[in-house]
Each structure stands twice: as C-alpha cells, then as structure tokens.
Amino acid sequence: MEATRLLARAASSPPQLHVVVFPWLAFGHMIPFLNLSKQLANRGHAVTFISTPRNAARLGAILPELLAHLRVVSLDLPAIDGLPEGAESTADVPPEKVELLKKKFDGLAAPFASFISEVCTATGFSTKPDWIIHDCRAGCGRSPRSTRKRMQNYDSFDVIPCAMFSTFPASVWAFLGPKKENLAYPRTTTKDYMVKPPWIPFPSNIAYRRLHEAEWIATAFKVNATGVSSMDRYWDSERPCRLMICRSCPEVEPCLFPLLTKLFAKPVVPAGLLMSPDAIKDDVVAYTRSDPSFTLAMEWLDKQLEKSVIYVALGSEAPLTTKNVCELALGLEISGVHFLWVLRAPSYDGVRHRIGTLLPDGYEPRIIDRGRVCTGWVPQLHLLGHHAIGGFLTHCGWGSTIESFQFGHPLVMLPLILDQGLIAQAMAARGICVEVARNYSDGSFHRDDIAAAVRRVMVEEEGKTLAHNAKELRDILADNKRQERPKTELAATAAASSSSPLHIVVFPWLAFGHMIPFLELSKQLAKRGHFITFISTPRNIFRLDAIPPELSVNLRFVSLDLPAVDGLPEDAESTADIPPDKHGHLKKAFDGLAVSFAGIIADACANAENREAFINTVGFLRKPDWIIPCAVFFIIPAAIVTFVGPKQANLAHPRTTTEDFMVAPPWIPFPSTLAFRRHEAEWIAAAFRPNESGMSDADRLQEMERPCCRLIVYRSCPEAEPHLFPLLTKLFSKPAVPAGLLLPTDHIVNDDKDQSFASAMKWLDEQPKKSVIYVALGSEAPIAADNVRELALGLELADVRFIWALRPPISGSQNSITILPNGFMSRTGKRGLVCTGWVPQVRVLAHVAVGGFLTHCGWGSTVESFGFGHPLVMLPFVVDQGLIAQAMAARGIGVEVARNYDDGSFRRDDVAAAVRRVMVDDEGKVMARKAKELHGVLGDMARQERYLDEFVAYLQCYK
Structure with missing residues (x-):
C-alpha cells in the first residue's frame, strides 16, 4: 500500500527514534524483545537493549549490518539470598525460585536509573531516549516507578514516554483486564476465573476451563515472595504507559485490539508475530553448536518419510513432574507414530533430575526404530521446517505456537501454566489442533490420552482437516506485507x-x-x-x-x-x-x-x-x-x-x-x-x-x-x-x-432526540428479522415532487415492508405528507411507515428488522451502511453519488434503480423491481452475502483505528 510505504519513509526519515528496550529475564521474553529490537533497527532507529551479562552472551552476537543501530548494554544483577550464583534467567532456576529472581530483578532499578540519566546527558548514539519499552512481567512493573523516584533530579527523564510490550497474546490481556474493571467486578474464587470476564462484550471462549489452570491465574492476583502480586506489577507497569504493544495481529486474534484500546484507554498496538526469516538462519547457524545426541537425531530424521514425524517439545521451563514425563513417554510409545522428543529434565526442590532416571525402564531401546529423545539444546525452527515433520506436540507457549504458524503444522496441545490454556482453546477454535484429555481438577493426563491425541493428528482422517486448516492459517500469516505493516505502524505510532x-x-x-x-x-x-x-x-x-x-x-x-x-x-x-x-x-x-x-x-x-x-x-x-x-x-x-x-x-x-x-x-x-x-x-x-x-x-x-x-x-x-x-x-x-471510514461506534444508543422517533422504533421492533427496507435519500438531495410520488408508488408496488425517512423538497412549499400520492398512507399503513421528522439513521440501520437500504449513495450514508452489511437499492442524484453507485454495483452489493440517463427521471415500476431484487428475489441473498463479506473487511475496527494512528503520524511528520 502506497500510504504505508510513504508512512514508512516518513517514519524512518531523520530524526530517528532512540528506543531503550528492557525485557524480563526469561528467554521466552528476551528473544521476542530482541526480535522487535532488530526490526526497529532495520528501520533505522537506534535501539539500546538492556539485560544482564550472562544473558547478553547467550543471546548471541548482533549482526554486523545492525551494529550501527542496535547495541546491548549489560547491568549486573544484585546478589540475593536463596538464588544460586550466576542465576540470571528463569532457565537457571527451578520454578519455585522464580519469585526470588523477580526480587533480584527489582534491584536493577537503581543501575537502570543511572544508565538513563547518563544517556540523557550524553551525545552520539546515546542521545536522550524517545521511548522506554519494558516488559509486563516481574520486576519490570516496579522498575519504572521506582526508577522515576530516583530520577527526580533529572528533568529529561520525566518526559521519556514508556510503552509496555507483552510477549503474551492479546487474549490474555483481555482476560486479565485493567485494574478498574477488576475492582468493579472482583474475582474472589477460583471459579470466577473459569468464566468469560464481563468486560468482554462479545461471545468468546476466553476463560480457564480446568481448576488447576484457574488456580494458577488466581495466585497471580495474590502477594508473592517479592511483596507484591504479579497482577499489581502488571498494573503498575501499564498505568504510566502511553502505548501497549502486543506480539500478535488481528488476523490471529480478531476483535480484541479495539476492545483492549477501549479497556485500557490507550492505543494497544499489534507488533505482528515477529516471524523473521533471519531467525531461521540464526537457528541453522546455532545448529552447529548443538550436542552430539542431536546430530545423531538429525541423521535419523533425514531418513524419515515426509510428514511422518511428530515433533515433541514442552518448552525449557515447563513445570513437568516425573510422572508427567513417564506418561508422555508411554503415550508416544503406544501411539505407534514416529517422533522426535526434545526433553528438558524437570526440577523441583532445587534439584534438576537426570533424564535417564525419568524415562521408563528400557524405553529408548524399545522406541529406537521410530523415535529419538534429545536432551540438549535444539534449533527448534530448523526442526519445524524439516520435511519429515508433520505435527507438533506443544505446551502452547505463545512463542512456540507462533513458530508453528510459519510451517502450517497441526498441533497436539498439552498446556501447563500461564496463558497456555487460553492459547490452546483459541487454536482449537481455529480447527488446527486437538488437546490431550486431562483431569479437570489437577490437570493430570494418562498415556492413553496422549496416544489418542497424537493419532488423531498424525494418523486419522481428522488430521488431514487439521493440517489443511493449519496451512490456510500459515498462508495468511506468511504474507510478508501484512506482517511488516504492524512494525511500520508501531514505529509511526511511537514517533x-x-x-x-x-x-x-x-x-x-x-x-x-x-x-x-x-x-x-x-x-x-x-x-x-x-x-x-x-x-x-x-x-x-x-x-x-x-x-x-x-x-x-x-x-x-x-x-x-x-x-x-x-x-x-x-x-x-x-x-x-x-x-x-x-x-x-x-x-x-x-x-x-x-x-x-x-x-x-x-x-x-x-x-x-x-x-x-x-x-x-x-x-x-x-x-x-x-x-x-x-x-x-x-x-x-x-x-x-x-x-x-x-x-x-x-x-x-x-x-x-x-x-x-x-x-x-x-x-x-x-x-x-x-x-x-x-x-x-x-x-x-x-x-x-x-x-x-x-x-x-x-x-x-x-x-x-x-x-x-x-x-x-x-x-x-x-x-x-x-x-x-x-x-x-x-x-x-x-x-x-x-483516515479510515470513521464508522459509527457509539451512536447506536437511545437519547433525548430519539423520543420523537419512539413510535417508529416500536413499529420496527414488531417486524420480522431482515424484512424491512430502510429508505432515506439524505437531507439535501434535489428531489422533485414527481420523484417523491414515483418513489412512493414504487414502494407500494414492491409489496415489501419499508420505513421511509422523508424530507420534503427544499424548493417547494409542500410538506412531506401532502406530496405523497392520495391514499398512500392508508394503503401501505400495515406494512410501511413514513417518518417526516428526525430519524436516527445509524440506529435504524443497526435494527434486526432492517434487511436492506434504499439510498441516494451519499458517501456518508454508504459508509454507515458498511457498518452493518446491508445490500443496497441505489438512487443517486448529484455530486459523487453516481460514481459511488457504480462502484457498489461493481462489488455486487446492490442494484441501481433503472432510469432515463438523459434527464435522470425514474418510474415506479423500476423502483419496485429494484426493491424486490434486493429484498425478495434469490439475487438479493447473493448481494446480502457479499455485503456481509464487505462489512467483515471494512467493519474491522482495529484496522480503522490504525488508519487514524497513521494519519496522526503523518501530521507529526509533516508539521
């Protein structure tokens, strides 16, 4: 799109942004933050990525072509009792020690404040930051506030805007909700988290289904070892932010971005899925660093048939028990399906167990012909792209789910904690996966349930449908232009x-x-x-x-x-x-x-x-x-x-x-x-x-x-x-x-002006669904008295229910009623209504009884019709209306009333014929379907909001 290209050029022209990026100390956060940083650096912005020394080393070197724009700055973590020396990420500690890591992360507030103050007074690359993008988890929520307290002497810091970047999907944000909604609708029991929250106004499966999932999210609202709850950290982090950024897009999570923008009263911006081809290249390079067991596994994988192997990986930090590992192992064995399993040994009580002690006795010799178990690091993207892989058994972490999108694999889902249960439901609703059956109360699963789910995806007919759906989703999300656009919009919105x-x-x-x-x-x-x-x-x-x-x-x-x-x-x-x-x-x-x-x-x-x-x-x-x-x-x-x-x-x-x-x-x-x-x-x-x-x-x-x-x-x-x-x-x-269509969003309400229209609304309420055509030719159309009479008689001949907003010709002295044919009102009174006063058009178009719109095709009225997906009967008069009518006819969403194209006159029979084509004949069903399809595209409020954000960015760039 040319406008997006121009916006990208404007957003990337000097002066560039300097963005400081500060993720939580988990690789599931640091890697997406680094990918976002690379995308911003690719667009010419200066990015400072902050982490700790050991994490910075493990993330790998910055590509040479990005060194001028992207640098990594290390801050030393303070020591804290209870954490092992050298522990700098969640990968270094067992789950029960993560809260201590958060406390340790809080200790970075002082060095972070010092760094910001130095940057604000420096020159060159370290010019004052335009943005600080931080995480929504752990200590990040506390750091901005405590940092601001330490920075009171630095005026420049106070004006640095913050944005919160979430590596979770938008559905989690919608489920958690803002603090004000949680205060208005308190959730005090575990079961409160097992239903859709009341602030989600449309049908949705955004809720936890099993007690063990609901119990996990309930604990996030309780104070932990750091002295504050995870949710208070989240809200503390969100409150001062000007933007909220999500690693997602409307194609994956429809309807949520407009809702989130409204709930949090600030722009909630999709960054796209951050699926970079470079990440696959990096993965291949990293392959050379993998352990010998994986090298042997790859030699085995190369010999397998196309799409015959299921890849099994439950993340690096999943809270698996020894029993979970045993049941999963036996389930894979029972399934009879070829598999490649990346297994990280679980830890509890601070002890990480050896793989050999976890697998069932004699397991690896029994499955040697059709399975491999890898215990070290593996290049996941490289594996998912292998020709032999035909499915993915995953914990449904958002990062892994996104990576699966790139290859169109159907999923076997085994969610464990966090957002994984919500993601699993969303993917099931898209028809690309099956979930392993579980115990409702404690989340335990049995080997037979593993085997059944694996076979449904990899062996049975159902698996072909799942694979087809997964490939369709891949094709949508693989659209590079579509994925690049949110990143351009993010940079422009930030600017x-x-x-x-x-x-x-x-x-x-x-x-x-x-x-x-x-x-x-x-x-x-x-x-x-x-x-x-x-x-x-x-x-x-x-x-x-x-x-x-x-x-x-x-x-x-x-x-x-x-x-x-x-x-x-x-x-x-x-x-x-x-x-x-x-x-x-x-x-x-x-x-x-x-x-x-x-x-x-x-x-x-x-x-x-x-x-x-x-x-x-x-x-x-x-x-x-x-x-x-x-x-x-x-x-x-x-x-x-x-x-x-x-x-x-x-x-x-x-x-x-x-x-x-x-x-x-x-x-x-x-x-x-x-x-x-x-x-x-x-x-x-x-x-x-x-x-x-x-x-x-x-x-x-x-x-x-x-x-x-x-x-x-x-x-x-x-x-x-x-x-x-x-x-x-x-x-x-x-x-x-x-600027977008400026579709009506908050006008379908009762107000004082509607009282004069109350009787008409009562009549409309009594009509069958989609049975009424709404007739309105605008407030300033140059309609002659003859036009009104022919239109009236045409509506009578059509024998269709109608509601007509009639304004008399401005040039005449007659009122609306006297220019109607004699006896018209009495003859049509049982199936039609003529309104001569003010009519709330948007409210009428939104009514369930309305199934079509007879319009002059003024652009405002046409745009309002887009909001409801009605087929059109078109009677254009002046200005742009003829061009609009032709464009709508070309889209197949309406028909024009036939007329004399020398003088523009029309006859009652032509009005009746056009109305019946839309409201009665089979042709009308086709037009209604196409109008609904167009409504689906043009009624996407997230897309319309982005056009407004782009417009603001243009105003900033061209002022």
Whole structure:
C-alpha cells in the first residue's frame, strides 16, 4: 500500500527514534524483545537493549549490518539470598525460585536509573531516549516507578514516554483486564476465573476451563515472595504507559485490539508475530553448536518419510513432574507414530533430575526404530521446517505456537501454566489442533490420552482437516506485507506518541454532511490526546452534538459569525437551510469568514510556544498560503477527487463538453468505471464553471495544490477504494492519506432526540428479522415532487415492508405528507411507515428488522451502511453519488434503480423491481452475502483505528 510505504519513509526519515528496550529475564521474553529490537533497527532507529551479562552472551552476537543501530548494554544483577550464583534467567532456576529472581530483578532499578540519566546527558548514539519499552512481567512493573523516584533530579527523564510490550497474546490481556474493571467486578474464587470476564462484550471462549489452570491465574492476583502480586506489577507497569504493544495481529486474534484500546484507554498496538526469516538462519547457524545426541537425531530424521514425524517439545521451563514425563513417554510409545522428543529434565526442590532416571525402564531401546529423545539444546525452527515433520506436540507457549504458524503444522496441545490454556482453546477454535484429555481438577493426563491425541493428528482422517486448516492459517500469516505493516505502524505510532500533542484547527464547509465527519475526526484526534479547535458558525454549533465530557479538555468549539450576503436568507448557515440554487451564495458568505479565521490563527500563533508545531489546519476554506502547515480533509470518496484531477492534468487534457465527463479521464492509467452518465455529467461540468461565489467548485478543490497544503486526507481506505491512493499521491505530488471510514461506534444508543422517533422504533421492533427496507435519500438531495410520488408508488408496488425517512423538497412549499400520492398512507399503513421528522439513521440501520437500504449513495450514508452489511437499492442524484453507485454495483452489493440517463427521471415500476431484487428475489441473498463479506473487511475496527494512528503520524511528520 502506497500510504504505508510513504508512512514508512516518513517514519524512518531523520530524526530517528532512540528506543531503550528492557525485557524480563526469561528467554521466552528476551528473544521476542530482541526480535522487535532488530526490526526497529532495520528501520533505522537506534535501539539500546538492556539485560544482564550472562544473558547478553547467550543471546548471541548482533549482526554486523545492525551494529550501527542496535547495541546491548549489560547491568549486573544484585546478589540475593536463596538464588544460586550466576542465576540470571528463569532457565537457571527451578520454578519455585522464580519469585526470588523477580526480587533480584527489582534491584536493577537503581543501575537502570543511572544508565538513563547518563544517556540523557550524553551525545552520539546515546542521545536522550524517545521511548522506554519494558516488559509486563516481574520486576519490570516496579522498575519504572521506582526508577522515576530516583530520577527526580533529572528533568529529561520525566518526559521519556514508556510503552509496555507483552510477549503474551492479546487474549490474555483481555482476560486479565485493567485494574478498574477488576475492582468493579472482583474475582474472589477460583471459579470466577473459569468464566468469560464481563468486560468482554462479545461471545468468546476466553476463560480457564480446568481448576488447576484457574488456580494458577488466581495466585497471580495474590502477594508473592517479592511483596507484591504479579497482577499489581502488571498494573503498575501499564498505568504510566502511553502505548501497549502486543506480539500478535488481528488476523490471529480478531476483535480484541479495539476492545483492549477501549479497556485500557490507550492505543494497544499489534507488533505482528515477529516471524523473521533471519531467525531461521540464526537457528541453522546455532545448529552447529548443538550436542552430539542431536546430530545423531538429525541423521535419523533425514531418513524419515515426509510428514511422518511428530515433533515433541514442552518448552525449557515447563513445570513437568516425573510422572508427567513417564506418561508422555508411554503415550508416544503406544501411539505407534514416529517422533522426535526434545526433553528438558524437570526440577523441583532445587534439584534438576537426570533424564535417564525419568524415562521408563528400557524405553529408548524399545522406541529406537521410530523415535529419538534429545536432551540438549535444539534449533527448534530448523526442526519445524524439516520435511519429515508433520505435527507438533506443544505446551502452547505463545512463542512456540507462533513458530508453528510459519510451517502450517497441526498441533497436539498439552498446556501447563500461564496463558497456555487460553492459547490452546483459541487454536482449537481455529480447527488446527486437538488437546490431550486431562483431569479437570489437577490437570493430570494418562498415556492413553496422549496416544489418542497424537493419532488423531498424525494418523486419522481428522488430521488431514487439521493440517489443511493449519496451512490456510500459515498462508495468511506468511504474507510478508501484512506482517511488516504492524512494525511500520508501531514505529509511526511511537514517533507520533513520543512527540508533544498537536493543536489542530478544524474548519469544515457549512454542510452537515461535512461537519459531522469533521467532528467525528476531531473526536478521534482528541481521544489520542491532541488539542482540537473546531470552527463553525453559531447556529451550526448549536445543532451539532455536544462534546462528550471526557473530551471537553481536548476539544472546543469556536463560533464565527457568517457575514450577510445578498440573496442569502437571514439565519441561513448551512446547506440544510437553503435550496440548491442558493448554495453559491452560501459559498460567498463562507469566503467572507477568511478575515475572522485569520484573526483566530494569529492569536493562536502568538500564544504558542512552538509556532511551527502548534497548529495543523484540516479544512475546506479558500485560504492563503499560511505559514502553518495545512491539510485538506475530503468527506467525498477518493474516486471523485481522482476524476476531477489536478489543475495541470486538466490543462493538458481540457474537458469542454458534457460528453468529455462521460468517459474516464486520461490520467487514470488502469481500467476504471470512473465516468458520469449524461444527467450526472451535466452536474460535474457545471462544477468547472464559476458560480455566485466568483469561482468554480473545481477551482476550490484544486486549492489543495497550494504549497501550504502538505497532506490530502480522505474519509476512505484502500479496502473501500483499491488502487486510488498511490495514483492520487502521484497526481497531486503530496501524500494521499486514508483516515479510515470513521464508522459509527457509539451512536447506536437511545437519547433525548430519539423520543420523537419512539413510535417508529416500536413499529420496527414488531417486524420480522431482515424484512424491512430502510429508505432515506439524505437531507439535501434535489428531489422533485414527481420523484417523491414515483418513489412512493414504487414502494407500494414492491409489496415489501419499508420505513421511509422523508424530507420534503427544499424548493417547494409542500410538506412531506401532502406530496405523497392520495391514499398512500392508508394503503401501505400495515406494512410501511413514513417518518417526516428526525430519524436516527445509524440506529435504524443497526435494527434486526432492517434487511436492506434504499439510498441516494451519499458517501456518508454508504459508509454507515458498511457498518452493518446491508445490500443496497441505489438512487443517486448529484455530486459523487453516481460514481459511488457504480462502484457498489461493481462489488455486487446492490442494484441501481433503472432510469432515463438523459434527464435522470425514474418510474415506479423500476423502483419496485429494484426493491424486490434486493429484498425478495434469490439475487438479493447473493448481494446480502457479499455485503456481509464487505462489512467483515471494512467493519474491522482495529484496522480503522490504525488508519487514524497513521494519519496522526503523518501530521507529526509533516508539521
């Protein structure tokens, strides 16, 4: 995607970030943190990776090409009673000693603070950090707070933002929840952890199923040997952070990222799975360091048939008992399946047992023809990529699960602790694995259950389905562009979030179809901590929704009085107040706001500490070349801007007749339906001629080519309008930035305005599911009385339930009811409803009874329809509506009402036919399915949130 490429370039251009990375002392944490560090260094950022001397040595050398950007700094761990000398990671201690290691890790607060203070005053590579990325486990949760206390004398440290990077999946964060939710819904018994938490609002299997799993998570909420609970560490770590970063992506964990962002009231950013090809190369290099037993095992593996061997590995720190090892061994033997088992001896009471004493008597001679047991370190990625491996018996640690994704192996799952039970459930729901049957209370398992699970995956027919599903998931997650994008977004989000908040002045055109999306964009920016000044006229501000209390600190309205203009009615402040033939007068009055707008900008600049970074204007006003960078925000689709084109292209290829607008312009280099029909072409041709304001609408649009306009922003996205963003960037020689669709998220509620609509909602509640078509042609469509009558009679002929939001033609004196055909209301009263007042459109579209939408295809209404996946009956009139209708028809999600394309007229029979095609005929089922599919793509709120984050990053980069 061109926008992502440009964002990557902008995010990687000087000045670069300096990021300090500080993981918990477990290799399951240090390795993903190091992979993240390498990815950031690959993008030109400076990264300081902090650990202890022994861990740094065991992580291996930094690649030569990254040495200029990535360095490892060692801090000495303090001594503590009860821990063996040289113990610097969880791999060095038994599970019962891990809490002491956390306590030891807390002792790094002082040296870490000293290091940060030195870096803040140094030069070169050690310039002051822009970010500190720390862990969500163990002492990391305490270190930032205690470190800040020690750093009170260093002003620079106080402004270094922190981010928390979790090596756990997003589902664990959702299950644990923020502190406020846990206080509101306290979990006091083990069984409380065996149900989905109440803050997850959708159906989900995110809960622990067995008592032993629930007992483990319950202990995380209790104070341990360090004097604080693991959950308090987690919340202490999360609270001061500006970002939360997760080693995951929406393709693996759908629905969770928007929820987490809402729960924790800060961006929760997917870093992707951090599946790097270099890791496989490193694994192969490390193969040369493996022990002799593995060399022999590889010679054996090379001789096995393709996909015939199951790889068995339960991690380096799994709390296995000797009985667990024995039952697993005998289960593998009973299964009759070839296997390669990487076995690390369990430890308890501080003693690590010898492998030979754990396996059943005579075990290795009995399985020598079809199995091998390796007791030393092995290159897991190298093994998983071997042609002979066809399945993976795993503890479902997140790191191992992610590694399995790269090769598409079906899984046999034996979760033990931590997040492993939740991961196992998620993978089972995806149909890529089976879980070993267990004892509900204590988690014990029997050899027969091991054998049965292994055979289901490796021998039985079910295994073929699991393998097919696993390969499909591999193909999705192996998309390099898809995996690279979260890393680029992370760098961009970090760059934007580490900068000071922006002050953005927002000035929309005086139409509610513009003001409402501008206000929604303003709210989204305010939610991200930026300061927004929203400018309009007094009456328009009064008619807009009030600012939510939680945003009132960051978002304010400023009123400017509209000057009087001859021909414009008194109190007319928006297009909703006047007929279409008066719009030119309103544009002239709008131009008259330039002087008062300039006064606001001058006052703001005079009061700003940093003039250049203070204000970014996002507007439609005809403006001079401000010294403040400007951006234009289009609420129309990218297609119409592409069709209008830049001034230079229009001069090179002049369009002088109506017919010139009925073909795709020559600057569109690929096959396209971007062309108007005759009655539509006459409208667009008029837009190139001066109106009452003294200039044409096309000239106004092309004002964005001024040097002060650095960005062009669209209420759209590449999924809605493929191919256009790279072309627009090229045509206008400045970034074309998708802000996303700004889909409605919090408007489907009852409020005071809905009371006038209460009787209509009651009627709608009584209708069968998907039986009603909602009819609305916008508040400003140029509909003639004849249009209304033909539409009414067409709805009557269709014999379909309908609810019609009818606004009378602005130019006429008739009210909505008198222009309807005689007797219409009585004839259709049992199956139709006509609403002449205010209608909560989003709420209606969300109603279960609504199954289709008859629309004028205004972009705002079309975008709202995307949120609910309704098929469309399309009746476009002016502006961009014809282009939108053609694009939606091409996607197969709707049909247009047939009409006379010379004058745009339509007949009742054509309305009825189109309505029945969508609501009654079999064709409608196909359109409904495609509309749902499109809803699945465009309704992905995590994706839409990322577009907004990218937009903010652009504002920061181009200010």
